[in-house]
Amino acid sequence: MPLKQMKLHRLKMRLNNPFTTSFGSVQEKEFFISEVIDGDGNRGFGESVAFASPWYTEETVETSLHVIENFLIKILQENDIQYPDDVTQLFSSVKRNNMAKATLEGAIWDLYAKRENIPLSKAIGGMKQEIDVGISIGIQPTIKDLLKTIEHYVQEGYKRMKIKIKPGHDVNVLREVRKHFPNTPIMADANSAYTLEDAEHLKQLDNLGLMMIEQPLKDDEILDHAKLQEELNTPICLDESIHSLTDAKMAIQLGACKIINIKIGRVGGITEAKRIHDYCRKHDIPVWCGGMLEAGVGRAHNIALTTLSQFVMPGDTAGSSHYWEQDIIQPEVSVKNGVIKVPDQPGIGYEVDEEALKKFTVDLKTYDL
Ligand SMILES: O=C(O)CCC(=O)c1ccccc1C(=O)O
Ligand SMILES: [Mg+2]
The missing domain is CATH 3.30.390.10 (Enolase-like, N-terminal domain)
Known part of the structure; x- marks a missing residue:
């Protein structure tokens, strides 16, 4: 080139x-x-x-x-x-x-x-014309605010709700959420806020029917995640721990997770993201595409990546207007009933x-x- x-x-x-x-x-x-x-x-x-x-x-x-x-x-x-x-x-x-x-x-x-x-999605081998997305909800000032926020995104049709948790703001909050939304697909993301000593406490999540708990422990604690996964029925999904295909192999072979969140930036690019995807596909590990509060260009890359076949769970790629008053692409990314139509224009397609x-x-x- x-x-x-x-x-x-x-x-x-x-x-x-x-x-x-x-x-x-x-x-x-x-x-x-x-x-x-x-x-x-x-x-x-x-x-x-x-x-x-x-x-x-x-x-x-x-x-x-x-x-x-x-x-x-x-x-x-x-x-x-x-x-x-x-x-x-x-x-x-x-x-x-x-x-x-x-x-x-x-x-x-x-x-x-x-x-x-050709569209970027095709260039990397993606086949989907539509992708399913969920939404990641940050920690809210009160449980009431959180419930209202969730209600709003359920109404908009997002396919799953990701709730941020931290010590002191976890089992209690999720119990309340589950009570109000008995059938909504819900997951939790801890962003590394716990240690293996919290295993007993985290076990209480097991009867809340969560899709997964994302990154409960520190990024380099892959071994401890394996020990925690032995204790928990709730699947562990790794985010911060996975910087490369090597990390993904180690995590999967040690049983440190059952699901992987792939982020292009965290793993050094689309090529490495594809390699992790291919390995997960071979080993029957579901993957989904995480987000980094991107503007439109990053969002477009995430959409293209998500068209690969092993992205079987809704990702965090919500619509532009959820983040920005004005995005930097035309058209902006729009989500209808939790679905994004993959653009068919050349490259990122926006x-x-x-x-x-x-x-x-x-x-x-x-x-x-
Ligand atoms: O909506 C998004 O882009 C993802 C939001 C999110 O959860 C997140 C945002 C910034 C940094 C880390 C994370 C995360 O997935 O842990
Ligand atoms: Mg995360």
Whole structure:
């Protein structure tokens, strides 16, 4: 692929509502839109997902920029890319920093699909024309607020409700939720807030009919997750623990989880996400696509990934308007009855709205490739 230039648009956008997890709240979001341009004037887009502080993984907006500018761009300048999969191999000389890598790799995948004149979903081997999505609900000020919020999203048709939990705000809350919504598919996400010593307490979740509990323990506690899964009937789903196919293999073979949440940024790009997907498919492990409060470009990548066959559970890719007053793509991502229609235009299948992009841009850097 004749890559000519990479642009890094730094955007600042404000979420409609603060999003609260066991680790704190996010409302202002700074991130990068990567734009790779070829010799024929095609443009591919990617989006970075690291937050301002390293609460989710060790990466931040600033570490992403540091790694992209000083290492990853050089690799693209010094090597020819035949196929997007090459990028993962080339970037492997840089350890971890997966979100930085995925920022550039995603743009190259979009460019590749546009050059081939096919949707990104087809370029990666996806077959679905529609995908099912659920919604992730942050910690609310009161149980009453939470119940009202859930009611709203049940009415909108989202396919499952993900409720954030933390110590002191878990079994009690979920019991109440289950009482009001006896038949709604519900899951919980702890974002690493517990230790194995909480096993007895977490066992109380077993009679609430949850689809799964996501990431109860620390990201590197794969062994402890295996011990916890032995105690729990509720399936464990891993999020923060899975940075690579190697992590996924270890987690599955040790019995640390029964379900995996795949996030493109966390695993270093679409190619690695596909490899994890393929392994899970072979081993009958259901997967679903997680979210990082993305703007439209990242959302479009998640939609394409979710068209792969082993994404058998609703993901976190809610509609644009749930997050943003104005998104940066046209049309915005819309969800009807918990379903997104997969776009059939080339590449990510949504147009980047140049005016919106400009409006939210606080810095722009250009690198010749
Ligand atoms: O709606 C979304 O994009 C996902 C929301 C979410 O749960 C989340 C948001 C930011 C960081 C981590 C997580 C998570 O899945 O743990
Ligand atoms: Mg999670």
